[in-house]
Amino acid sequence: MKQILPLIRLQLMEFFPIAAVKNTSDASAKKRARRRLTSTVVIFLACVYMSVVYSMGMLKGGLDGSSYTLAPALMFMAGSILGAVTTLSKAGTVLFSSASLDPLLTLPLSRRTVVLSRLFSLYFEEFLIHAGMLLTAGVCCGIVVGDLPAAFWPVLVLTVLLAPLIPMGVGGLAGLFVNMLTARMKNKSLFTTVFSMLFLLAVMFLSFNAGTMFSNMADIAGILQNRVNALYPPAGLFVAGLQGNVGAFLLFAGISLALLALLCLAAVKGFSFFYGAINATAASKTFRMGRQKQTGVLAALCKKELRQKYNTPIWIMNTDMGTLMAVLMTVALIVVGKAPVLEVLENVFGRGDQAGLLFGLVIAAAQCLSLSATSSVSMEGKCLDIVKALPIRADVWLRSKLLVSMLPPVAGGLVCGLALTIAWGLPAWNALLIFGLCLLFAWAFSVVELALGLHFARFDWENPAEVVKQGGGVMLSMLITFAFIGGGVALIIFMGYSGAAILCGLLLAVALPIRLIMGKRAEKTLTKL
Numbered sequence: 001m002k003q004i005l006p007l008i009r010l011q012l013m014e015f016f017p018i019a020a021v022k023n024t025s026d027a028s029a030k031k032r033a034r035r036r037l038t039s040t041v042v043i044f045l046a047c048v049y050m051s052v053v054y055s056m057g058m059l060k061g062g063l064d065g066s067s068y069t070l071a072p073a074l075m076f077m078a079g080s081i082l083g084a085v086t087t088l089s090k091a092g093t094v095l096f097s098s099a100s101l102d103p104l105l106t107l108p109l110s111r112r113t114v115v116l117s118r119l120f121s122l123y124f125e126e127f128l129i130h131a132g133m134l135l136t137a138g139v140c141c142g143i144v145v146g147d148l149p150a151a152f153w154p155v156l157v158l159t160v161l162l163a164p165l166i167p168m169g170v171g172g173l174a175g176l177f178v179n180m181l182t183a184r185m186k187n188k189s190l191f192t193t194v195f196s197m198l199f200l201l202a203v204m205f206l207s208f209n210a211g212t213m214f215s216n217m218a219d220i221a222g223i224l225q226n227r228v229n230a231l232y233p234p235a236g237l238f239v240a241g242l243q244g245n246v247g248a249f250l251l252f253a254g255i256s257l258a259l260l261a262l263l264c265l266a267a268v269k270g271f272s273f274f275y276g277a278i279n280a281t282a283a284s285k286t287f288r289m290g291r292q293k294q295t296g297v298l299a300a301l302c303k304k305e306l307r308q309k310y311n312t313p314i315w316i317m318n319t320d321m322g323t324l325m326a327v328l329m330t331v332a333l334i335v336v337g338k339a340p341v342l343e344v345l346e347n348v349f350g351r352g353d354q355a356g357l358l359f360g361l362v363i364a365a366a367q368c369l370s371l372s373a374t375s376s377v378s379m380e381g382k383c384l385d386i387v388k389a390l391p392i393r394a395d396v397w398l399r400s401k402l403l404v405s406m407l408p409p410v411a412g413g414l415v416c417g418l419a420l421t422i423a424w425g426l427p428a429w430n431a432l433l434i435f436g437l438c439l440l441f442a443w444a445f446s447v448v449e450l451a452l453g454l455h456f457a458r459f460d461w462e463n464p465a466e467v468v469k470q471g472g473g474v475m476l477s478m479l480i481t482f483a484f485i486g487g488g489v490a491l492i493i494f495m496g497y498s499g500a501a502i503l504c505g506l507l508l509a510v511a512l513p514i515r516l517i518m519g520k521r522a523e524k525t526l527t528k529l
Contacts, residue, residue: 003109007117015040015124032460039466040128046478047132051075055140068145069239072156075133077232080167083126087171089313092179094122095172095267096278112268119264122172126164134160155241155249162256166234169259173266180277297392301400308379309372309404315379315468319405322367323412329366330416333359338424356421356430357500363416363434364441365481367409371442373450374477376401377457377529378467384459384529394522398450405446406439413438440504444511449477451514457529 013019020033055071095101095118104114138156142148234252241249267274309315333341342355380387387397417434420426456476461467468474484506491499518525 003113004117007104007109007113008120011117011121011124014121015128032458035456035458036466042476043125044128044132047079047129048136049479051133051136052140055137056144059140059144068141068148069242071141072134072137072242073235073239075137076130076159076163076238077235079126079130079133080163080232080234083129083164083167084171085317086314087122087126087168088175088178089317091122091172091175092274092278094118095176096179096271096275111271115267115271116264119168119172119267122168123164126167127160130163131160134163149242149244151244151246151249152242155238158249158253159238159241162253165256165260169256169263172263176266176274176278180274298396298400298403301392301397302403305376305400305404306407309376312379312464312468314464315372315375318370318375318468318474319372320408322369323408326363326366326409326412326416330359330363330420333420334423355424356426356433357497359420360413360417360430360434360437361500361503363413364409364437367412367438368441368445369481370474370478371405371409371446371449373401373405373446374453374474375468376405376450377453378459378461379464381459381461388526394526395519397526398518398522401450402443402446405449406442409438409442410435413442437500437504440507444507445477445481447511447515447518448480451518452477454518454525454529459529 014036017033017036021030021037024030024033054074058071058074059068095115098118101114101118104117105111134156138153141152234255237248237252237255241252309319413435417431417438420434421428421431458467487503491503495502
């Protein structure tokens, strides 16, 4: 215990480098520390913001009485599922192949101490997310409902501490074996990405597999609560604990601690096994001149960007998940059928005749919650000097990043628009409307996010998660996106096609000047990076 506490303190100092900000005289080191601290704070505030929006929306929308637990249950489930997917993609790297591991192994410390301290790094990041989402949801329940059971707050606080353990255990164990099995593969990162996406796809398919979702809108709270409990059973134990069931909460705590113990046991006892397997290298690739093709500069840059993206699992998980959500949502709408969905739109919004417009907005918005443009500049890392040395115009380099960022949402808009139009027998112009909205959203948000990525660029990262998931620009872009989408939904619901025209005008008014300025100052911006 005496040995592990200093290592945990070092981990906390990485998340909160306050001493470095105050005492470091080196300007670049102080800047790095300030960025790291800002990223940690922004992650927490972003989780608080999202929790407030969703929790207050549900609670003010009539989910009161016994259904007040739906808000914290949804936050608990969302944080846990995302935590499991993220941990799966990075557990092997954090525990057995990070740059800071080998220096620790040279110190007079036991392997158990080193591994447990690395596990704390996985835990604390998930703890921040759950704390921001769960505690905020609890405060919203207290404000709206008022009279809560005596067990509510103690159970909520304990759950914040225990919530990261299940996704850590499940995602960590799966991630170790996936990383081990793919270590000698030439495309091991791509294989890990595919495995993570399949895992997420299965979870999301279950969540959208709601045949009764549109059949009884009067009991929507009960349907959602049952769906959450079925999709993530620990959420049911958590809800029971909030309502005073001590036995259910103790079962949840026991499962959480057991999975943590299992991950610790596997990592400590199998240290040599996993360390050797995960750090194994693939056989070198053979260079054949016949495989190389003459191509344009823009196409070459796009290929480079795509190759880097699809060999970085956490980058894909952060940016392409929205397209997966849009596709699954479209499949769910087709399965449910046209009549019940249009009836709900007519009864709730009075917009049954504008289904194509509403779904176009939802599909476009879902795909733009986080695009690759925000972190693409930082992901260049130390290779940026090579880009600067090549005879490439800076604006072409920026254009390649915009095109790669736009590719998934534009493709998703085309697929979703055609599928929904054909399956529901809508007029052909609905497919063009959905595709057009996705194209405009993808371009506008990519421009704004690329501008943020240039402003918050950092190249001293060791793990892609530092810029893909924890970057200040990424979090700020998500907050802007949420705010803009919320306003857009309100415009279209209350004003129909006029609201959609205003929304498109706002997108162009914001993004077009930014793109023009970005292109004009491209060379100067690249020189300063």
